[in-house]
Amino acid sequence: MKTFYLLWVTQGLSALGSSLSYFTIVVWFSSVVFAEHQNAELTLALTILSLVFTLPQIIASPIAGILVDKISRKRILWSADAIQGAITLIIAYIAYSESHQYWSILILLCVIALVSVFHNLAF
């Protein structure tokens, strides 16, 4: 169980980070990226945001399942976390540069969601 507790703590930390990020994206879109009069655009972006997290799960789960059975689970777990960390750094930079190109954020989030399918199945 010692290994599990170590993983529980580290994965808990990254799960908390992801939970912080998801809420932050919604706040960012609602209060920074879209102006007050752009309600229709905001609604579309938030709908796509929820799809961005759901669709990779639907499309990639069967393929990810096959790979998880074939590749070292340790390798999948650390590389998935590393990729998600690197992409989140890019998102942090985009937010810092005050860019309003939300499409690039949605594409990056889609990649994160895709990678997380592999991570979740390997865990």
Next chain:
Amino acid sequence: MIVPTEKLPRANALMQTLWTLTSAIGPALSALLISKWGISTLFLIDAVTFIISSISILFINIPSPKKKSNFAKKEKNRRMFSNEIRTGWKYLKFPPLLWLLGLQLIANFAFSTDVLIPVVVKHSTDWLKWGWNFESSFAFIDTLGFIGGTLGGFLAAYIGVFTKKRALGVLIPYIGISLALLAFGSSKALINGGIFYFVRMFLTTIAHTHISTIWQMTIPPSTQGRVFGLTRFIISALLPLQLSMVGFISSLTSPIVIYLVLGGALLVYTIFLFFYHPFFALGNIHKDHSYDPTNING
């Protein structure tokens, strides 16, 4: 395996608690931190947590499952995607597991009524009398659910409930969950709604701990990726449909009707499973992960 079979329930309960805790703490903590440090810092924190997690995994011994069963050995040479999917399906089509998957699908349908919680809170009559506003009333319900889920997780992890008969650990909580859904939907008082939501989340965590344990005990570790990939595909593919159906029907009728129909359907399905004896074999028969679909007529 990271966790020995006998410790799977505790590990699953702790995972359930982790999801409840992070999803409850995350939004409140984000709101606090955004006001202090700004949006980009929050993303930076998330990136750092991923990198810490990635580096720490490098120092943890995580064994990959060994292929034990004859069936797993036979399919070594099969490389085609369709064959891999078929392998997953062969394990999945064990009838008691299919019934369990059915329970999860109906439950997810019933839980998609969570989008209606604000509507139920709005229709409650007592919070105005207490001088509360909508936000505090909604937060009250949400907080009680979070406390219920966390308590259920710790109870399942450290005390253990229905450890001898895991199928009962799914069915008995699900009877309570169905009743709590029915009661929540027809509840007029906020305090009652809060109690029913607390009960639902408490029992859901316990039931889901047993469900995860049953799946992990029944499917050999070397095939779990393929089987769980398929189950997640089925469950997540139906999710948008379920949410849009609940959204559409709620625009036509009262939320009470939706809670009654979906809570009722979950109750009937759960009661049926009490009379389906093969279901009770789940969680008890495959302690050595030796389930092999080539040996089971199903």
